[in-house]
Amino acid sequence: MSLGLWTGLVVAFLWIPLVLICVYAFNSSNIQSWPIAGFSTKWFSAAWHNEEARSALLLSLKAAGLATAIALVLGTAAAAAVSRFRFFGRDTITFLLVLPIALPGVVTGIALNSFFTSNPVHGLTPSLWTIVIGHATFCIVVVYNNVVARLRRTQTSLTEASMDLGADGWQTFRFVTFPVISTALIAGGLLAFALSFDEVIVTTFTAGAQNTLPIWILGNLRLGQQLPQVNVVVFFVIVMTVIPVTIAQRLTRDTGILRRR
């Protein structure tokens, strides 16, 4: 079946560079060239002991976590408002939320950069929080889309029934609405985390002297001498994320009301 062949080729296309990265984590030379110079595991311990790498990884995790949390809250709120109410400017909300991700990253980056560096009134200087603000801004739409799609498929009668039965707003949210949108939140949150974790363009403009993981990697590309350590870290990240991504994918698999299978 030619479709199957095409699919196989696409998967190969997507994964050949990743395989190269993992193989070159074992490169015995510190400069990358083909064919591989030799095999060695010395970079694994070097990367483990590299304090810069560890703190960069930690900062990335922190920033992505915070940005995802903010995006979850704000995205859900916006999605709830848009799918439950009709009001003037409803379409504009979607457009507005899409803008940060639809406009090129440099534009978002320099806008936030000039905002943070030339306006001492708000007291924000480039730091973890400016990175988080930058990331959260384009992550909101990812959560928003997933939750809107899910809410569109559920009926409002559920919440009404809950309120009729005497639950207050918070209880309704906790016992009725939340379980329904939980898979959408997981899918959206996961994608938002991935986007924030690997983001480099907006981060370059909103970080001060901090290094998130992508910025640390960029610094090492400049040095030209510590590439195998970069490969080790990326290899580690890939291995660590296989399990959560697989679990999340199985959880959010749509049973498909409209489709037979």
Add this chain to the structure above:
Amino acid sequence: MAVRAYEEAGRPWSGSVRRRLSAAFWRRPWLRAVALLLPPLAWMVVFYLAALAVLFVSAFWSVDSFTGKLTHAWTWSNFDTIIHDSTYHQIAFRTIWMAAAVTVTDAIIAFPFAYYMARVATPRLRTVLFVLVLLPLWSSYLARIYAWRLILNDEGVLNWSLDKLGLPHQNWAFTNTAMWIVFSYIWLPFMILPIYASLERIPDSLLEASRDLGGKSWATFRRVILPLALPGIVAGSIFTFSLTLGDYITPSLVGNVDFIGNVIYRNVLGLTNNLPFAAAYATVPLVVMAVYLALAKRTGAFEAL
């Protein structure tokens, strides 16, 4: 807990603050809407729209080239340079042309793949394929681009394989071809996911109906599947187009020419400290994307993101 709630049901004016607040919200839907809408809206306005507005205003300022201090005098000189200097025309057209090429390439590569994933693969295979598409998004974008250098280098994997097959060497390293390949590679998952989502939503009943009405598979494809998948394709194209339009890392790592993103980056954090000029040049991708988004909205792509 539910029992207690039931007991308090008949008394909206009494009870805890929480209940009174809930009742107030329930009776005034607009209040709920505002309370839900205000936080995200305030965030977007303060941190994004206001910043964009200030950026656009600064495009009309200038900077002292020796000390780097902004002068707030109104001037058109930045826009003048962009409009009249042919170098900047060249850079802009080159970027837009590459973005279009990458979008078309990705759409062609992604569609059959997404179709297979959505309509042919078994649920288990679908999960596997999904994971295989999502995982690259988690591994470093920079590391993947750098791996492509290894492949496209003059003594890299590609030429080595061509040698083994007896085919001539390719000189693609640091050319536009290399950039086209790498861009198409990097943004592919962003094109696959929306197309998959829109294909997955097509109910089987529609396809059955089309067959019942006499449509053969090509006609069904052209008249039923493709139009329904179009929002997904357009949604994916928004990503590929805008991501290519603003990228400066791929051109600097695998290319040898300047793109719009390089000019902007150089003027803010690189070569000169000329934020006004960068802001002025940034209006080019901004305008291009605004037009693109307006057109995309018509096709319903926003629901398919």
Add this chain to the structure above:
Amino acid sequence: MRKIRRIHVLVATLAAALCVPASGVSSAQTSPGTLTKMGKLEGALNLIAWEGYTYKQWVQPFTKKTGCKVRAKFGGSSDEMVTLMRTGQYDAVSASGDASLRLILGKDVRSIDPKLVPDFKNFIPALKSPSHNTVKGVHYGISLQWGPNTLMYNTKKVKPKPTSWGLLYSSKYKGKITVPDNPIQIADAALYLSKSKPDLGIKDPYELTEAQFKAAVDLLKKQRPLVKKYWASAGDEIDLFKNGGAWIGASWPYQTNTLQADKAPVKDLIPKEGATGWADTWMISSKAKHPNCAVAWIKWVSTPKVQAQQAIYFGETPANTKACRIMDQLSKGSCAQYHANASAKYFNSIKFWKTPVKDCGNGQSNCVDYARWQQAWTDIKS
């Protein structure tokens, strides 16, 4: 009813938001005074440095001794470094001569009393108070190291051994040439022209009249199709030479050392026309958050041992005269190899980077200034 409320909300939010940037005015800068003593160490240090200037060989002992954790951001050109310094997020920068004056005039760096650095008295005389970091007797930084921009070539592919910069401008190795992505390259072209076209009358490659400037830019435009890639960072050039992308190019000794350590067949040399070069100064930011760690760092890298280590690692020449002996201990013959004991004649033969300004040294005022250099470079590259 509902409609009005929505609009109210929107307008209110918008109004509130726009007040924020409108009231933000760049704060008046009060320059801090001269650094005359070192206070309590802050535990962290953010540096902007050339690739290879913060190698763990001397950074780790420093952190152990002072507790200042060092974080370094690399710049590929002086322009990048100047821009990064202006963000005010970094404590110190290893500025070359073409960045230092811009930083001084922009009030981005603090003046410092050389008495804070005990090794200062052992520096070579020419680098104690050079005009690129000392203005009217006030020191804005402490000299670090200096060195030439070299011609690097692949010994297996480039035969015979190169003798002239002209090879970079000829089509003999078309498509295998690499030069830095840096407007200051125009000076290298001018340097070559000063010997190959003497009737242009170029004396100082940074002070170019319109005609001289045009000649240099034209030469670079002719060079463009021959260049495989303009390298923006040391890693780029290392990758190019290792993977056969380039066989010959303008370089720093750092790349040569890294490639040779990896057994790549490269060598470098200074061609017969001479070379441009850099003389670096560590300068402390006027907005530094960790000035004491910065002073401790400068003291540390001025000591003979660290000067020797850095000179050998990067391939440059130390400012401290006492480093020569240690260099020979660490690597035999390195003192002479990197000209650490060279005469003033050698020092004066290098055309160190400096920012081109309109005011030509000969009393005239018609030289091309740096903003035009940057513009021309964008034109050349596209």
